[in-house]
Amino acid sequence: MVHSLTRGTAAQAQAAVAQQVLRVIRQRKAIRPGRLRRHSSLSQELGFDTVDIVDIILELERRFSITIPDEVPLVHVDDFVRFVAAHAPAMRQAA
Incomplete structure (x- = not known):
């Protein structure tokens, strides 16, 4: 029972991290939520340039x-989500 509770907490923490990462990316170029997919390429599909990506990285590092x-x-997009989920202090505590 405890193991499934821990797994549930970790899954909830990961979902919360993913939601925040997606929000940061969407806000950089005012992308509608329905247009942003986790498999989307930032530069090719969404038109982000190097400065945009650096700004996203800086914001994620700060946040x-x-x-x-x-x-x-x-x-x-999923590269950002996976990296932050794997390295955020909140995720390490939930695991």
Whole structure:
């Protein structure tokens, strides 16, 4: 029973992180929620340039108290979600 509670808490924390990451990305270019998909390419499909992506990274680092190294490949929306979910302090506590 405790194991399923912990798993539920971790899943809820991951969903909350994903929602916040998506919100940060949407706000950068005022993207409608229905247009932003986790498999979307930021540059090719959504038209983000390097400055946009750097601004997203800086905001995510600030918001989640993490550091995203330059060499981390962040191409799709889900790349951001997975990295933040794996490295955010709140996620490490929920696991």
